[in-house]
Amino acid sequence: MKKFYGLTGTKLNIAIAVIAGTDFALFGYDQGVMGGLLTLGSFLKHFPEIDTANPPAGTTASYTSTIQGITVGAYTLGCFFGAVATIWLGNMLGRKRTIFVGSSIMVVGAILQCSSFGLPQLIVGRWITGFGNGMNTSTVPTWQAETSKSHRRGQMVMIEGSLIVFGVMLSYWIDLGFSFLEPSTISWRFPIAFQIILALFILALIPGLPESPRWLVLKNREEDALQVLCALSDLPPEDKKIQSEFQAVKDTVLEMQKGGFRDCFKMNRNRNFHRTALAYVNQMFQQISGINIITYYAATIFEQNIGLSPFLSRLLAACNGTEYWMASWIAIFTIEKFGRRTLMIFGAAGMSASMCVLAGTTSKVSDSMGIAAAVFLFVFNSFFAIGWLGMTWLYPAEITPLSIRAPANAISTTANWIFNFMVVMVTPPAFANIGYQTYIIFAVINAFMVPCVYFFFPETAYRSLEEMDEIFHKTTNPFDVVKVAKQMPHRYDKHGELLISYEETEEAQLYAERRRSSVVAAETRGASLGVANVEKKDAVEHRE
Known part of the structure; x- marks a missing residue:
């Protein structure tokens, strides 16, 4: 077989994006699939401990809502531990092998879930699946960023973000379609098992794709790294652009190759701690925005909080996922044009306003209020899709230096999952105890995100990963990095053409x-x- 399946240039970049995108579709599918099953009769018959609408005898709705939160949150807790493991495994295994191992673990977890007859097995299966997914989500953005060109990197990772929502949407529609097989357990076993197909696709194709050239240089495999750079650009090794890029990568790697986990917390010339903190907060903001209130519990909210029928609730959840996916395409075509900062600020402001409306429309029960609330669940998802969906898989990989990129991205991804777990865990008890006021909390959080992004998050659009190092070398404190990024000349134009040679x-x-x-x-x-x-x-x- 030809190296990299005989692909070069744009075709090779697309192949990498397809595998990375499939992994993120798998991630989204895992997030969404459980939401449509939580109100399914045959599912609750096997797992009555999580039936919040009709709690088992001797238990309260508050107790079952907590058990439901634990069951759903076991997946995100597994993701957290998978991301933590990647802190040490990331640079040891390399980007490709980490993804391969993570996908293999997900297959094992999915088999355990779809064969469950008791709640303990289901919880363990979800934890194992999450562990594999945590490894993947800590690694895929880094792999994608390190094999993409600066003028295409944002768009490629935003496509991944869109594919997360494609996975969510797919899970909703499969849940809805197989709900017609009730009372057969196939109605919930197949939707859970479907994720195995996506994982096997990744396992079959990733071995033939290129490793990150930056990781190869880090491991003293310079010839392999040069070969990958040539293949990605479809240019010969002696080309000036390739030589400039290779020298920039090599200089950066050789300077930083001694970096490790502890270095993430050093405030050195590279401002490692500053950059790790930005990556961590970026991931945290995505989760505390409240998106997973809807992703995990959309059907439950439509049925139990707005008062719709079980079928209509699942149908609206599927439509919500579809509109969510369509809205995500807006970011793909605007991420490079408007930049990261603008989209994050726009998304956070829109999400805050949406949460305010949701609080008002769910404070009283009426048909008109219910319709308005349903509409703004769609609106909230749209703002999130534009501003924050793919951003936290792109920005941390761009903002962190190579020496700590793997451990720093793993650390930032732990923020994603631990705050994801927190939101998923507290949502059922919050709705059970304070009702509509839950939305007010998230409205305030989203409003707080706006000034934080404006003052502390530098723009990374059209910047090579090595340029970001130079920006932070010139930064003296957390407040001036935005200004430095605005003032420093770009090395590449909006079409990826070289403006300033690295040697200059x-x-x-x-x-x-x-x-x-x-x-x-x-x-x-x-x-x-x-x-x-x-x-x-x-x-x-x-x-x-």
Whole structure:
């Protein structure tokens, strides 16, 4: 078989995006599939402990809502531990092998889930599936970012974000379609088992795709790295653009190759802690926005909070997922045009307003209020899809330096999953105890996100990963990084054409000066050693 399946240039980038996108579709599918089953009769017959509408004898709705939160949240808790494991495994295994191992674990977890006859097995299966997904979601954005061109990177990762929602949408429609097979257990076993197909697709095709060139240089496999860069750009090794990119990658890697987990917390020249904190907060913001109130519990909200029939609730949840997916395409075509900051601010402001309306429309029960609430569940998803859906898989990978990119992205992904778990866990008890006021909490949180992004998050659009290093080298405190990013000239234009050769930048000159200093120092040590040896020889001869 030809290397990289015989693909080069755009075709190879598309192939990488397809595998990365399939992984994110699998991620979205896992998030959405349980939501449509929580009100299904045959599912609740096997797992009555999580039936919040009709709690088992001797239990309360508050107790069953907590058990439901634990069951649904076991997946996100597994994702958290998978992301933590990647802190150490990421650089050890490499990007491709980490994804392969994670996908294999997901297959095992899915088999356990779809064969469950008791709640403990279901919870364990969801935890194992989550562990594999945590490894994947910590790694795929990094792999994608490190094999993409700066002018296409945002768009490629936003396609992944769209495919997360495609997975959510697919899970809703499969849940709805198989609900007609009630009371057969196939109505819920097949939707859970379907994720195995997506995982097997990833396992079959990822071995033949290229490893990250930056990870290859990190492991002293420079020829392999150069080969990958050439294949990704469909250019020969001697091309000026390839040589410039390769030298920039090599200089950065050689400078940073000693970085590790502890280095994520150092405030050194690269401002590692500053950048890790931005990545962490970015992931945290996505989850505390309240999106998973809807992703996991859409059908439950339509049925139990708005008062719709079980079938209409599942149908609206599927339509909600479809509109959510359609809205996600807006970000694909605007992420590079408007930049990361603008979309994040726009999304957070819109989500805050939507949550305010949801609080008002669910505070009283009426047909008109119910319709308005249903509409704004759609509106909230749209703002999230545009501003935050794919952003937290793109931005942390862009903002962190190579030496700590794997552990820093794993750390930031732990934020995604631990706050995801928190939201999923508290949502059922919150609705049971404070009702519509739950939305007010999330309205305030989203409003707070707006000034945070404006003052602290620098723009990364049209910047190479090495340019971001240079921006932070010039930063003196968390408040001036946005200004530095605005003022520093771009090395590449909006079409990926080279504007400033790497050799002409201050960064390259600094590295060159360091190399010269190292050579001079080595020569000086060698000369001193030579003089010392001569003097020692003369002394011996004199004594003789």
